[in-house]
Amino acid sequence: MKYFIISISVIFSGCTTKSVFRFPASEQATCSSLLQSLLEIDPRLQKITKQLLESAKKEKDGKLIIESEYHETLQKLWPQHELEFILNNPEVYREAISDFPLLTEAQVKASLRSKDVPEEVIDSMRLVNILHRGFDGKLHPGQLIVHKDAEKSTIEIFKILAEESEFPMTSIRPVNLYDWSDELSVKMNNSSGFNWRLVGGSDEVSDHAFGSAIDINPYLNPWVKDGTENDRYNVNRAGTLTADSDIVKIFKEHGWAWGGDWEHSKDWQHFYRPEIPLNNFGKREVPE
Numbered sequence: 001m002k003y004f005i006i007s008i009s010v011i012f013s014g015c016t017t018k019s020v021f022r023f024p025a026s027e028q029a030t031c032s033s034l035l036q037s038l039l040e041i042d043p044r045l046q047k048i049t050k051q052l053l054e055s056a057k058k059e060k061d062g063k064l065i066i067e068s069e070y071h072e073t074l075q076k077l078w079p080q081h082e083l084e085f086i087l088n089n090p091e092v093y094r095e096a097i098s099d100f101p102l103l104t105e106a107q108v109k110a111s112l113r114s115k116d117v118p119e120e121v122i123d124s125m126r127l128v129n130i131l132h133r134g135f136d137g138k139l140h141p142g143q144l145i146v147h148k149d150a151e152k153s154t155i156e157i158f159k160i161l162a163e164e165s166e167f168p169m170t171s172i173r174p175v176n177l178y179d180w181s182d183e184l185s186v187k188m189n190n191s192s193g194f195n196w197r198l199v200g201g202s203d204e205v206s207d208h209a210f211g212s213a214i215d216i217n218p219y220l221n222p223w224v225k226d227g228t229e230n231d232r233y234n235v236n237r238a239g240t241l242t243a244d245s246d247i248v249k250i251f252k253e254h255g256w257a258w259g260g261d262w263e264h265s266k267d268w269q270h271f272y273r274p275e276i277p278l279n280n281f282g283k284r285e286v287p288e
């Protein structure tokens with residue numbers, strides 16, 4: 001399906017309790033065809049399709065207003081995603097919001113072998129089944145690939161989170177479900193552990209290549225480099241990590257360091273165990 005929409009952003013204003021979809025004045029799509037596209041992509045909206053269509057009004061300046069009673073519903077469903085990305089990647093989005101078949105460790109290891117990950121690294125990875133709170137407030141199954149030395153604390157951390165924390169996460173899936181594309185996984189705000197990759201924009205091996213790091217809600221908690229800002233990082237938004245977040249405290253109590261504590265750049269999403277690569281792989285280099 002081809003969309004004419006060039007750029008769309010969603011503005012949720014707590015004061016006006018209206019959902020405003022803004023699109024260019026030259027936009028040809030009618031209000032209802034735009035909404036129809038969104039509804040086709042997100043089946044969870046089908047229960048309120050008729051009401052949404054009736055309540056939507058397109059204003060002269062190109063804003064699409066949806067009346068207040070659906071504001072909360074929409075905010076919960078699309079807490080972090082860019083509508084433009086959803087519209088252009090409906091299959092990815094549909095996959096992300098549906099329950100997914102849990103992988104077996106054998107499937108994960110076969111996938112790693114197909115990516116030429118060294119056997120030494122594959123052998124030391126473990127697939128951990130956990131539960132996490134979603135943005136709907138309910139518990140959902142998730143899976144993390146971590147180094148065997150991080151397995152025990154990962155299980156303990158997520159057990160405590162599931163029992164005691166309200167902190168929401170969109171999904172926790174091994175990145176092989178995104179064909180090992182970190183970019184795609186991040187755009188879907190997917191939390192994950194292992195990935196055979198370098199640090200973004202460098203030739204340094206990532207902690208993730210040793211299964212010694214976990215990224216939480218990476219779209220909402222970007223890596224913010226020295227002296228820059230990123231408006232995706234908004235401490236008032238659910239799922240955003242700060243020093244006061246219970247999840248940050250729980251990770252630290254279990255021996256994990258946090259990228260939000262770095263002095264200069266801040267990798268808000270990043271939890272890691274620096275001793276694991278050193279103890280197991282010697283230098284911080286990709287093993288031959």
Ligand SMILES: [Zn+2]
Nearest residue numbers: 213214215270
């Ligand atoms: Zn990370």
